[in-house]
Amino acid sequence: MIPFNKPYITGTEIDYLRQVLQEGKLSGNGLFTKKCQTYFETRFEISKSLLTTSCTDSLEMTAILSGICPGDEVIMPSYTFVSTALAFVRQGAVIRFIDSCDDHPNMDIEQIEPLINSKTKAIVPVHYAGVACDMDRINQIGKKYGILIIEDAAQAIDSYYNGKALGSLGDFGCFSFHDTKNIQCGEGGLLAINNEVYNDRAEIIWEKGTNRSAFFRGQIDKYGWVDTGSSFLPSELTAAFLLAQLESLELIQKKRKILWQTYDSNLSDLVKREWFTIPSIPDYATNNAHSFFIVCNSPKERTELIHYLREHNIAAAFHYQSLHQSVYYKDKHDSRILPNSDKFTNCLLRLPLYNDLGEVEINTICSIVYDFFKLIQKY
Ligand SMILES: *Cc1c(COP(=O)(O)O)cnc(C)c1O
DSSP states (O other): OOOOOOOOOOOHHHHHHHHHHHHHSSSSSSSSHHEEEEEEEETTTTTTTESOOEEEHHHHHHHHHHOOOTTEEEEEEESOHHHHHHHHHHTTTTEEOOOOOOSSSOOGGGGGGGGTTTTTEEEEOOGGGGGGOOOOHHHHHHHHTEEEEEOHHHHHHTTTEETTTTTTTEEEEEEEOTTTTSEEEEEEEEEEEOOOGHHHHHHHHHTBBBBBBHHHSSSSOOOOSSSOOOOOOOHHHHHHHHHHHHHTTHHHHHHHHHHHHHHEEEHHHHHHHHHOOOOOOOOOOOOOOOEEEESSSSHHHHHHHHHHHHHHOOOOOOOOOOGSTTTTTTTTOSOOHHHHHHHHHHHHHEEOOTTTOOHHHHHHHHHHHHHHHTTTOOO
């Protein structure tokens, strides 16, 4: 069986984990946490970052920092992971979901401004598959109305918008190191704070509402409870594992991009024949090879293709039920229909992509995809 995903282990994780055990400092905000944060800050030009236990946690921190109150509104795409919305719903926000673009799951920026009103507090662009949303335009809208921009950069490590790292462009950027992402530590995340107004409060919220970080820096002589917050910081074990991964970023990315290109060159002929589409990448965006996906011409074809691949021992995956159609939110959504989001929900298919996958296996997967479309003889 070719699995859909297989978390990659670089081999140096174990050495760093051993170091943590030897040093005996296992709780968070230690040496390895600082090294991961410094890595991010220097490599991706982020002024302040905090390691978290998940991207969900990073998003929750931004919801607190934004001062979202019950009834406030947040604009985001419907085609995204639950956490993007959940983090704000927990603060009582009303989510105004917008549609995806016709030719890409990223949100259609034209739909943002008509939804803005006095209750709008934040816009959350999601860089789907690591492909940038048009951040200059989104930031302009944010400035014009005084609304915060929070990038869901969960899939977007080492991807760029006009040369600038995703996650470094909005007021906040939220990354994930879940084991399905390019760089992983099982469960983990990072909050990038690009608007320094929030630096101090972010640290307090991160450390259970205490000013413990300032205390450790010697800025105050005792620490205590000063704000709301939670335990958003991971242990040093997680950070040590993550540092090993970050230090292999270039190797990991190089391999993923080769695999992505192999899919692309194998399937481009079938795309020309319009058997399915592969979303285009805008000129301002890069491709970090987070995911290789095709969009089938009908839900039926996608279902049949998944089964056909499975019969041939290949696990392909689809994801994201439009959140405006979800059990939890459909009654709270207004009446707008979001057809592109529904199209990607029903027709998008992700093919296996992970570091230990070989080019030979990709050739096999592509020829089975080809066989399927020949077999249904529709084309
Ligand atoms: C993976 C993902 C998340 C959640 O990340 P966790 O680290 O698992 O909390 C949020 N948003 C998007 C777009 C994701 O892909």
